[in-house]
Amino acid sequence: MRQFKTESKRILDLMINSIYTHREIFLRELISNASDAxxxxxxxxxxxxxxxxxxxxxxxTIVPDRENRTLKISDCGIxxxxxxxxxxxxxxxxxxxxxxxxxxxxxxxxxLIGQFGVGFYAAFMVANKVSVTSRAHGSDEAWCWQSSGSDxxxxxxxxxxxxxxxxxxxxxxxxxxDKFDEFCDTYRxxxxxxxxxxxxxxxxxxxxxxxxxxxxxxNEYESVFEWETLNSMTPLWxxxxxxxxxxxxxxxxxxxxxxxxxxxxxxHTNTEGAVSYNALLFVPSRTPYNFxxxxxxxxxxxxxxxxxxxxxxxxxxxEHFGFVRGLVDTQDVSLNISRETLQHDRQLKxxxxxxxxxxxxxxxxxxxxxxxxxxxxxxxxxLSLKFGAYxxxxxNKDLLADLLLFRSLDKNELVTxxxxxxxxxxxxxxxxxxxxxxxxxxxxxxxxxxxxxKGYDVxxxxxxxxxxxxRIIEKHGDKPLKxxxxxxxxxxxDEKKAIVDDEAANRELLDKIKESLGGxxxxxxxxxxxxxxxxxxxGSGGLSLEMERVLKxxxxxxxxxxxxxLELNSTHPLFAKLREISLGAPETLAVYTRLVYxxxxxxxxxxxxxxxxxxxxxxxxxxx
Numbered sequence: 001m002r003q004f005k006t007e008s009k010r011i012l013d014l015m016i017n018s019i020y021t022h023r024e025i026f027l028r029e030l031i032s033n034a035s036d037a038x039x040x041x042x043x044x045x046x047x048x049x050x051x052x053x054x055x056x057x058x059x060x061t062i063v064p065d066r067e068n069r070t071l072k073i074s075d076c077g078i079x080x081x082x083x084x085x086x087x088x089x090x091x092x093x094x095x096x097x098x099x100x101x102x103x104x105x106x107x108x109x110x111x112l113i114g115q116f117g118v119g120f121y122a123a124f125m126v127a128n129k130v131s132v133t134s135r136a137h138g139s140d141e142a143w144c145w146q147s148s149g150s151d152x153x154x155x156x157x158x159x160x161x162x163x164x165x166x167x168x169x170x171x172x173x174x175x176x177x178d179k180f181d182e183f184c185d186t187y188r189x190x191x192x193x194x195x196x197x198x199x200x201x202x203x204x205x206x207x208x209x210x211x212x213x214x215x216x217x218x219n220e221y222e223s224v225f226e227w228e229t230l231n232s233m234t235p236l237w238x239x240x241x242x243x244x245x246x247x248x249x250x251x252x253x254x255x256x257x258x259x260x261x262x263x264x265x266x267x268h269t270n271t272e273g274a275v276s277y278n279a280l281l282f283v284p285s286r287t288p289y290n291f292x293x294x295x296x297x298x299x300x301x302x303x304x305x306x307x308x309x310x311x312x313x314x315x316x317x318x319e320h321f322g323f324v325r326g327l328v329d330t331q332d333v334s335l336n337i338s339r340e341t342l343q344h345d346r347q348l349k350x351x352x353x354x355x356x357x358x359x360x361x362x363x364x365x366x367x368x369x370x371x372x373x374x375x376x377x378x379x380x381x382x383l384s385l386k387f388g389a390y391x392x393x394x395x396n397k398d399l400l401a402d403l404l405l406f407r408s409l410d411k412n413e414l415v416t417x418x419x420x421x422x423x424x425x426x427x428x429x430x431x432x433x434x435x436x437x438x439x440x441x442x443x444x445x446x447x448x449x450x451x452x453x454k455g456y457d458v459x460x461x462x463x464x465x466x467x468x469x470x471r472i473i474e475k476h477g478d479k480p481l482k483x484x485x486x487x488x489x490x491x492x493x494d495e496k497k498a499i500v501d502d503e504a505a506n507r508e509l510l511d512k513i514k515e516s517l518g519g520x521x522x523x524x525x526x527x528x529x530x531x532x533x534x535x536x537x538x539g540s541g542g543l544s545l546e547m548e549r550v551l552k553x554x555x556x557x558x559x560x561x562x563x564x565x566l567e568l569n570s571t572h573p574l575f576a577k578l579r580e581i582s583l584g585a586p587e588t589l590a591v592y593t594r595l596v597y598x599x600x601x602x603x604x605x606x607x608x609x610x611x612x613x614x615x616x617x618x619x620x621x622x623x624x
Contacts, residue, residue, distance in 0.1 A: 001152040002086075023126055023178075027189070028196035029119030030073045030167055032307050034060045035200045037077025037165055041137055044078060059203040059229075062193070066184040069171045071127075075202075079136040079163040082143040085155055089120065089132060089145050120167075124149055126180050127169035133158045134165040190230050199235040199306030206230055235306050237280040237329060241268050253282045256301075257325050261285045264377050267326070267362045275350040281326035281359065287380055291323065298322035300355075303329040316352050320388020320396050321359050323381040328355070356399070363403055367416070375414055378405050386469050394472035401473055406459040406466070407439055409448075415459075417476040425455050429490045430482040433470050435461040435546035441605050446533030447485045453531055458484050464550045471547075485604075486544045491528055499528050502570050509582050513566070516590040517597055520564065520609055527567035534574040535600040538565045545606060566597055591617050 038058045063072040080088060123130045128148060135142035142160035147153035160166070171180045182188045186208055193204055207225045214220040236244065236252050250262035263282035270278050281300070290296045298319065299312035306329060316328055332347045367374045378385075382405060389400040405414040415423075420431055432451055436442040442460045451458060461467055470481045491499075503510065503526050514524040522540065530536060539545045543562040551560045568575055574596065581589050598614040601607070608614045 001154060003152045023122075024192055025196075026122035026126055026169075027073075027183070027192050028307060029122045031060060031193070031197045031200060031204060033120060034073060034075035034077060034165070034167075035202055037075050037079065038202050039077075041076075041078040041163070044137065059205045060200070062189060062204065062206040062230075064184040064186060064189060064206075066181065069181065069184065071169045071171065071183055071189075072166060074164065074166045076162065076164040079139070079165055080132075080134040080143075081136045081139060082141070082155060084136065085132065085134060085143055085145045089147075089153065123167070123169050126171055126183055128172050129170040131168045132165060133160055133168075135160040135163050137163040139163070193230045196308045198231045198308075199233065199303070200231055201233055201306065203229040203233065204231045235278075235303075235329065237268065237270075237278045237327065238306075244268075249280075249282075252280075253325075256327075257282070257284075259284060259286075263325075264373055264380075265362060265366055267358055269355075269358045271354055275330070275332045275347045275354075277328050277330035277332065277351050277354075279326065279328045279355060279358070281324050281355070283324055283377060283381070285376070285380070287323070292383075296322075300325070301327035302333070303327060304333070305329070305331050315348055316355060318352070318356060318388070318396065319391060320385060320400055321356065323384050324359060360399060360403070367403065375405070378414065383463060383465070386463065386465050390465055390469045390472050397469075397473050401476065404469070406433070406461065409434075409439075409443060409452075409458040409460055411457075412439065420457060420459060421477060421479055423457065424479070427490075428454075428456055430480045430487075431459065431476055432456055432482055432484040432489075433459040433461055433467070434484045435467045435544070436605050438462055444603070445485060445605075446530055446536040446600075446603050447538065448529075449531040449533060450529035451484050451489050454489065456489070461546075464553075467544060467546050468550075483544055485546070486538050486540075489529060495528065499526060502526050506570065506579070509579055510568075512582055512586075512589060513568075513578065513593050516593045517566070520597060521566045522563035523565045525565065525567055526570045530567065530569035530572070532572075533603065534569050534572040535596050536567050537597070537600045537604050537606065538567060539563065540565050545604065549606070566600065568596075591620055595621065 038060070041058070058076045061072075061074045063074070065071070129146070130148075131144055131146040133142060133144045142158045143155055144158035145153055145155050169183075171183060172178070174180055186206060189206065190208070193206075197204060205227050208228045209223050209225055211221045212224050214222050236248065246262075246266075249266045249268070253263050253266070254260060262285065264285045265283040267279070267281040267283075269281075279300075288296060297312045297314070298317055299310075299314040300316045301308060302310040302313040302316065313328070317324060328351060330347075330351060333345070333351070363374075363377075366377070385400055385403055389397045389404065401417060403416075405416060406420075407413065408415045408420065410423075417431065424431070434442050434445055434448060436445065439460050439462065442448075442458070442462075448458055461470065467483070470483075473481055475481060506526065510524045510526070514521060517524075521537075527536060537545065539548065539562040541563050543551075543560075545562060545564070548560060548562045568578075578589070578592060578596070581592055594613065594617045598608050598617070601609065
């Protein structure tokens with residue numbers, strides 16, 4: 001028995017029990033090693049002038065044996081000598097692939113999967129004994145390395161007809177919690193190969209059971225076993241876009257991402273430079289059932305040279321584009337020694353930035369050239385884009401503002417900020433918006449009367465996040481974004497003077513009305529925007545009434561309240577009635593004032609401050 005050339009038990013236990021989080025990873029690692037060995041034979045043969053390499057002759061075979069609880073992975077690669085077996089398997093974390101890569105020409109662009117040399121030891125997560133029988137290319141001898149774990153290993157002479165390697169795992173016994181015999185099930189193995197190793201460049205073959213009709217019978221069947229190639233070998237994303245059809249893309253998407261509908265948008269990009277990668281991204285045509293919950297896992301599948309490393313790499317996709325599904329294949333991202341988690345490095349950030357630009361570019365193209373489908377996308381994922389613009393204090397507002405849609409009050413259809421700005425009236429100083437529970441409710445807001453009289457359009461905000469988004473964006477081009485409910489429209493000097501004079505003439509009445517409301521409002525003033533309505537309510541201090549409503553619906557919202565302002569239309573007959581009451585029957589002014597205020601709240605879509613008092617005031621008025 002030979003000892004590992006490290007602090008054997010402690011380090012091997014760490015690798016087996018801590019580095020890998022999913023025991024099924026062992027199959028990916030062993031298949032990747034087999035692919036590396038085949039690559040080495042190919043590269044060596046080519047360097048020696050040999051041609052006619054046919055990858056079908058170099059299949060990787062998987063042989064499960066349920067009766068004996070073994071699993072065998074074989075390749076026809078370059079193999080290992082006795083010395084190489086001891087160096088590569090007897091020294092933990094020594095990578096034969098890494099050394100081989102270093103021996104290649106510096107200008108070579110060949111890609112090898114293995115880099116770290118510890119993936120082999122993942123086999124001990126599922127096996128209590130592992131043997132590696134190998135015959136090196138050009139050698140007449142074969143050798144068998146065998147180990148039962150951290151106690152050590154043996155290397156003995158063996159027989160193998162051709163060069164290559166056989167790895168045999170004796171699976172652990174099943175327990176109540178772990179069923180290791182699943183790795184003798186051909187259907188389970190097939191699923192794992194398709195998940196992790198579908199794009200290994202050599203055929204991965206296994207005997208699969210099939211039910212066929214017995215010859216000469218109508219309904220009798222028997223089982224037959226046939227060798228099948230389980231992997232597709234050629235990644236779709238590495239093929240030229242010109243040779244792929246929409247059906248190729250949608251078929252791939254439905255198969256790999258478990259959706260029964262074709263995607264709304266496909267993005268296929270190949271980037272070369274300081275960081276090189278291939279990406280194939282999809283915008284689904286419907287939301288996953290848990291998309292707006294904490295259980296949803298955003299991110300892209302990450303491949304390294306066609307081998308799946310992570311199912312959901314969140315670092316590659318910002319939350320604002322979290323609805324995008326797809327994959328990235330690169331050899332430029334640094335991995336830890338298990339190839340299972342990423343280092344947070346500049347290459348990863350560069351890929352994420354490149355993907356963000358590609359997604360934005362394709363979404364804009366869709367917005368401009370395929371408006372119908374973009375509006376479908378907006379209906380499904382618009383909320384995600386709006387939250388993205390608001391999140392992190394507007395860090396991504398410039399990226400996303402061009403993609404946002406809002407309903408135009410004029411047209412009752414969705415428009416962009418650009419489209420609104422292009423249609424603005426001469427002299428209009430701002431882009432106006434109003435928030436409410438629906439388009440219909442917003443269209444009846446009394447605060448919009450002057451703006452509508454001037455012919456200005458208004459963007460209707462019906463989602464809770466909308467007004468927060470507008471406040472964080474602040475301006476579009478040289479036009480500020482203003483609330484049509486909270487911010488007064490631009491007035492001429494004559495209009496401003498008329499309001500000042502009118503308020504001065506009615507100051508005593510305004511003060512009496514404020515006093516009668518008992519602190520419900522911080523100010524009572526004459527409105528500069530009402531035309532036919534008697535009154536309206538607005539907010540002051542930067543927090544609108546709609547924002548207050550949204551914030552109050554959240555947990556820990558105690559103390560959130562905006563100051564309310566009651567605006568009165570001095571040209572309305574009701575204002576003359578209030579003046580008359582204040583002079584002739586001042587004791588009833590409070591009743592009328594409360595009714596005017598509550599009516600203004602209802603017109604704004606706000607709940608009554610005191611429904612019982614409101615109802616009582618109506619009764620009192622009816623009895624007069």
